[in-house]
Amino acid sequence: MLLRVTWFILALTVLGPAKAQDDRAIRVGLLRFGTVAWEIDTVRHHGFDRRHGIAVTPVEFASNEAAKVALQTGAVDMIVTDWPWVARQRGEGTAFSFVPYSKAVGTLMLPQNSAIQTLADLKGRRIGVAGGPLDKSWLLLRTYAQRELGADLAEVAEPVFGAPPLLNEELARGRIDAVLTYWHYAARLEASGASVFLTVADMILRLGLDGDVPMLGYAFRDEWAEREGAVLEGFVAASRQAKALLAASKEEWIRLAPQIGSDDPAVLRALQAGFRAGIPDRWSEDERQAASDLYAILVRIGGDKLVGRAKILDAKTFWPSVSY
Numbered sequence: 001m002l003l004r005v006t007w008f009i010l011a012l013t014v015l016g017p018a019k020a021q022d023d024r025a026i027r028v029g030l031l032r033f034g035t036v037a038w039e040i041d042t043v044r045h046h047g048f049d050r051r052h053g054i055a056v057t058p059v060e061f062a063s064n065e066a067a068k069v070a071l072q073t074g075a076v077d078m079i080v081t082d083w084p085w086v087a088r089q090r091g092e093g094t095a096f097s098f099v100p101y102s103k104a105v106g107t108l109m110l111p112q113n114s115a116i117q118t119l120a121d122l123k124g125r126r127i128g129v130a131g132g133p134l135d136k137s138w139l140l141l142r143t144y145a146q147r148e149l150g151a152d153l154a155e156v157a158e159p160v161f162g163a164p165p166l167l168n169e170e171l172a173r174g175r176i177d178a179v180l181t182y183w184h185y186a187a188r189l190e191a192s193g194a195s196v197f198l199t200v201a202d203m204i205l206r207l208g209l210d211g212d213v214p215m216l217g218y219a220f221r222d223e224w225a226e227r228e229g230a231v232l233e234g235f236v237a238a239s240r241q242a243k244a245l246l247a248a249s250k251e252e253w254i255r256l257a258p259q260i261g262s263d264d265p266a267v268l269r270a271l272q273a274g275f276r277a278g279i280p281d282r283w284s285e286d287e288r289q290a291a292s293d294l295y296a297i298l299v300r301i302g303g304d305k306l307v308g309r310a311k312i313l314d315a316k317t318f319w320p321s322v323s324y
Contacts, residue, residue: 091310
């Protein structure tokens with residue numbers, strides 16, 4: 001009996017009270033060099049997950065499509081994607097839901113000393129587009145240009161689709177005239193002297209909608225969330241703690257520099273500013289309604305190739321118990 005008591009006390013001493021019972025695990029699919037990896041690294045490095053009784057395990061993938069397949073097959077519990085993809089899955093019979101991660105999506109950037117001053121100046125230009133023809137930022141830019149110019153940029157300009165690092169290089173070499181890219185690649189361009197011409201938030205506002213709609217979020221199966229509600233709540237709380245630290249601490253970005261791939265202070269400042277601007281601060285019925293209105297625009301221009309059978313945004317796309 002004495003031996004058993006001694007062993008129990010020793011176990012508590014070594015493991016600590018939080019480890020007397022195993023943390024609940026959550027597998028998060030991510031790209032190694034993506035912004036989600038920075039947040040998840042911050043969560044794990046500072047033990048924000050353990051403070052909430054969970055253990056976050058990152059699972060790396062080579063592409064967003066591979067991460068989506070992993071979520072669909074149950075290889076991971078959660079990934080970051082956009083809510084139109086979640087809505088499409090629901091339309092096809094798979095019950096995924098979404099909680100906001102970031103409202104920072106894309107930016108249309110110009111090189112130094114660009115002659116482009118107005119939207120009309122994009123006519124006849126080569127525009128780099130990160131992703132493919134169904135990239136949401138590109139669809140929104142086309143919609144905005146159609147409204148302002150009465151012309152489709154896909155027809156009056158030359159879109160050049162490609163990976164963000166390649167397009168950044170093409171812009172630097174003068175082979176494209178502008179680039180519509182993800183915010184963190186835009187931040188790197190801005191640090192090197194390029195200028196912001198138009199953000200996706202600008203496009204959404206000028207289309208008469210709320211520009212603060214978070215497009216990106218953590219997606220997961222409803223069945224998993226219903227079963228693991230405490231794990232989901234703990235993860236959301238840990239994510240918010242990581243965001244707050246990344247928004248406030250310059251030292252945290254210096255720590256992440258090897259993972260980011262740059263220790264240039266200008267780049268790190270730009271990335272921190274972009275990350276901070278993208279932190280969701282509201283997620284109420286107003287933002288959900290704005291998302292529904294935005295989805296209608298995407299349905300109109302993207303069609304079946306983008307949304308499949310989900311012609312109307314299912315309200316259950318957004319997990320109901322998360323607010324800001």
